Amino acid sequence: MTIEVTSTSEEGYTTRSRVGDFELTIDATGEDGPDPNATLIADYASCFIPAFRVGGQQEGFDDLGRIDVDVEGDLDEDDDLTAIRFHILVEADLSDDEFDAVVERAEGICHVHTALREELHAEITGETDAF
Structure with a gap:
């Protein structure tokens, strides 16, 4: 393809x-x-959400409900991205271990995550039962 x-x-x-x-x-x-860096991190989040849903299905959670991702990207003095952070809000009520298992699966599914250099992978935190 x-x-x-x-x-x-x-x-x-x-x-x-x-x-x-x-x-x-x-x-x-x-x-x-949007500028290229903002577009990149928006694209990353837009890829990660469906990957998170698929990861949830693989972990036995067929309905995660609403998912929001608040994204922050740090820039250096040359306007190069140096860090990306995702804070994921999930409507479904998951334990910390369940959330972490879904995140791990999503990281393997999200093509943007795979394409980025490892040191620029998003640092991911989250809350479940968030809405």
Whole structure:
């Protein structure tokens, strides 16, 4: 399988990318759209949530309910990401051990997690029975 994307910047620092039938606008200055680092961590969280749901199913939890991920990313003086933190809020009531087991499975399922260098993997905390 191959992913094909066409990205175009006509001027300045804004890039519009066509991904299949969708258009994504990313702006290095953050004026016309999210910047690349914000887009990366949003993409990471957007990949991790379905991976968390699949991990939950594999652990016997078919209905986790609502899942929110609050994400923080730390930047160095060159605006390079140095750390990512996820705080996951899960509607279902899981024990700490059950939550950790689902997280571990999700880390193996999430393709963005796998693609990032290990030192940039999200530090993950969470709360269950959160809503």
